Amino acid sequence: MLHVSMIGCGAIGVGVMELLKSDPEVAFDVVIVPEANMANARTVVSSLAPKARVETRLGDDRPDLLIECAGHHAIEEHIIPALLRGIPCMVVSIGALSEPGLVEKLEAAAREGKTQVQLLSGAIGAIDALSAARVGGLDSVVYTGRKPPNAWKDTPADGPFDLANLTVATVIFEGTAREAARLYPKNANVAATLSLAGLGLDHTQVRLYADPGVTENVHHVEAKGEFGGFELTMRGKPLAANPKTSALTVFSVVRALGNRAHALSI
Ligand SMILES: NC(=O)C1=CN([C@@H]2O[C@H](COP(=O)(O)OP(=O)(O)OC[C@H]3O[C@@H](n4cnc5c(N)ncnc54)[C@H](O)[C@@H]3O)[C@@H](O)[C@H]2O)C=CC1
Numbered sequence: 001m002l003h004v005s006m007i008g009c010g011a012i013g014v015g016v017m018e019l020l021k022s023d024p025e026v027a028f029d030v031v032i033v034p035e036a037n038m039a040n041a042r043t044v045v046s047s048l049a050p051k052a053r054v055e056t057r058l059g060d061d062r063p064d065l066l067i068e069c070a071g072h073h074a075i076e077e078h079i080i081p082a083l084l085r086g087i088p089c090m091v092v093s094i095g096a097l098s099e100p101g102l103v104e105k106l107e108a109a110a111r112e113g114k115t116q117v118q119l120l121s122g123a124i125g126a127i128d129a130l131s132a133a134r135v136g137g138l139d140s141v142v143y144t145g146r147k148p149p150n151a152w153k154d155t156p157a158d159g160p161f162d163l164a165n166l167t168v169a170t171v172i173f174e175g176t177a178r179e180a181a182r183l184y185p186k187n188a189n190v191a192a193t194l195s196l197a198g199l200g201l202d203h204t205q206v207r208l209y210a211d212p213g214v215t216e217n218v219h220h221v222e223a224k225g226e227f228g229g230f231e232l233t234m235r236g237k238p239l240a241a242n243p244k245t246s247a248l249t250v251f252s253v254v255r256a257l258g259n260r261a262h263a264l265s266i
């Protein structure tokens with residue numbers, strides 16, 4: 001039985017608990033949310049993981065695994081202290097690592113705690129192929145993210161672009177993955193994940209579109225290198241609870257937890 005503490009109880013966290021509620025190999029003991037969200041979280045957690053406590057921090061608990069499904073701030077706030085205590089962690093808010101020095105800090109904390117932090121693939125595929133291709137040397141990785149206009153609400157694109165009235169696919173950002181992840185913390189985690197697996201945050205080119213012609217979150221990657229090349233297009237269905245987030249992100253967390261909890265890992 002894998003004893004898990006989870007940070008976040010939003011679209012991803014709730015989706016994960018729903019899918020794992022009948023898995024006898026995974027037990028949620030603690031769900032961590034900010035003070036202001038505790039009442040809401042208690043209502044959800046009482047039906048999906050009735051044995052779990054809702055807290056604002058991990059405290060003295062020592063789970064087998066701490067998983068982050070919360071947002072960029074949760075890395076400094078919860079993941080680094082847990083790693084220093086030797087608690088294995090998983091992270092979905094990979095874009096947080098666009099902050100200069102944070103990747104190194106995360107690695108140092110895991111090393112000091114003699115444990116490991118796993119960066120999950122989330123809404124994108126082929127991270128295994130890309131990071132293997134890096135071993136032989138990569139020449140270029142280009143990522144294009146395309147989401148319906150409502151997915152860009154409350155982001156830096158909301159204002160400069162009249163999102164509600166767009167009639168054609170519109171480039172709202174073009175630049176490095178580091179800048180994309182910094183400016184769009186809820187929409188460009190994929191850009192950061194591809195960078196960390198591939199050419200790095202400063203050498204991965206990113207273009208983001210608000211596109212009234214799509215209903216899905218479309219991720220396109222083109223990679224070239226010593227291995228040859230690949231092109232990948234993912235058409236992720238957005239979650240009803242949060243149109244910025246694709247359903248595959250939830251499934252990737254469930255897969256990762258299953259791989260730790262079950263006898264067979266794939
Ligand atoms: N790697 C990937 O492909 C993807 C990563 N993400 C990341 O996952 C995050 C969560 O996504 P959703 O569940 O859709 O968001 P959401 O907004 O529905 O839920 C966020 C939850 O985390 C909690 N939270 C926020 N800050 C916190 C903190 N500092 N400490 C503890 N709890 C905190 C909130 O109270 C809420 O329960 C996003 O912000 C994004 O960074 C999202 C989609 C794809």
Ligand SMILES: O=C([O-])CC(=O)C(=O)O
Nearest residue numbers: 123187188189190245246
């Ligand atoms: O869920 C998605 O489609 C991707 C996403 O939000 C991100 O990259 O942050």
